[in-house]
Amino acid sequence: MNIGLIGYPKSGKTTIYNALTGNTGATDKYIQAHHEAHVGVVMVLDDRVTKLSEMYKPKKTIYAHLEYHDFPALFTEHKEDINMNTLLSEIKTMEGFVIILRSFPDDELDELYGKSDPVRDIQKFEDEMLLIDMVIAEKRLEKIELSYKRGIKTPALQLEEKALHHVIESLHEGLPIRKIELGSDEEKAIRGFQFMTQKPVLALLNCSEDNFSQVDEILVKLKEMGYLTAAIAGKFEEELSRMEAADAADFMADMGIKESVRDRLTHLCFELMGYINFFTVGEDEVRAWTIEKGDNAVTAAGKIHSDLARGFIRAECFQYGDLVEHGSEKVLKEKGLFKLEGKEYIVRDGDILSIRFNV
Ligand SMILES: Nc1nc2c(ncn2[C@@H]2O[C@H](COP(=O)(O)OP(=O)(O)OP(=O)(O)O)[C@@H](O)[C@H]2O)c(=O)[nH]1
Ligand SMILES: [Mg+2]
Secondary structure (H helix, E strand, O other): OEEEEEEOOOOOHHHHHHHHHOOOOOOOOOOOOOOOOEEEEEEEOOHHHHHHHHHHOOOEEEOEEEEEEEOOOOOOOOOOOOOHHHHHHHHOOOOEEEEEEEOOOOHHHHHHHOOOOHHHHHHHHHHHHHHHHHHHHHHHHHHHHHHHHOOOOOHHHHHHHHHHHHHHHHHHOOOOHHHOOOOHHHHHHHHHHOOHHHOOEEEEEEOOOOOHHHOHHHHHHHHHOOOEEEEEOHHHHHHHHOOOHHHHHHHHHHHOOOOOHHHHHHHHHHHHHOEEEEEEOOOOEEEEEEEEOOOEHHHHHHHHOHHHHHOEEEEEEEEHHHHHHHOOHHHHHHOOOOEEEOOOOEOOOOEEEEEEEOO
16 A cells, blocks of 8 residues: 655654654755655554464565555645646545644744644635646546537546536535545546545644644544644654654553554555455465455455456455464364355454455
């Protein structure tokens, strides 16, 4: 999964990126924004994979991973010329966004960008994204109408036109595309545009150490606005990520932080995207795979290899929890917990699959 860290200038995107990835992107109040995204890969240190690896003792153990892309600030005047179109086309390849909102006081930043106000910021930011989507949708509509005038009026074009009208109408009402109920045919017709407001958004408050525990009201407000939301103390977390593990644990206990920022954000991103993990096990490899909640066995098989989806016969399937409880595949078979599932089987989080196939 790839997630874009986006937001207004100096909201703490790079600080949080550093905390998450252990990388060292430059963070400075005074320098101009970096020109390109920093990209960092974070392993999803799932205890279940560790446990499976202990049981099967494979040659290789592969955890799921997610990629964070720390982008330059959006919707601001860049003195050095960042090519906005290039930047936007890169941002659009993200599966989801974490919008980082400055929630720490800072006199100089307050003077430059106004006093910290996360609710105002996310509203403005979403409005800017709406506008981008609107321009794209309207331009495309004009082209479609031109085609009509030239006598080209295919069913596909008509469907696209209908979907775009639907989208534009909602955007005009200030509704992001992710909140519109689109028919599956409409959804398909507009997929290629990779609209900004169609992507899932996590609203992340970047707090100071001092106000970290005082942002509940803002979190409630953001929830009411329909956002999945959380607060972290970005700079503190960046410092933690550079400490020895034992020291970091002491500091976290002091602050009442139970989980590392990596694990917390990993869980939130899975929740945001509606993703789950299934596993494959064996002597060669124990591995975690990421799919969407609701995906069936064929889609899951296709993640492993397209041949497995094409030649899918059945999936041998058991649950991680059952395996741990009963100790071996043999006992699971005796208890009827080792199942053969067909193409339509909806894979669950923690399923262990082996695909029978024939190509
Ligand atoms: N007090 C405080 N300062 C922070 C925090 N996070 C970031 N800062 C400071 O804010 C400034 C900007 O931080 P960055 O992480 O570079 O922000 P950014 O959003 O990546 O900035 P651009 O990429 O230039 O838009 C730096 O001086 C940071 O030290 C925080 O949680 N608390
Ligand atoms: Mg930055």
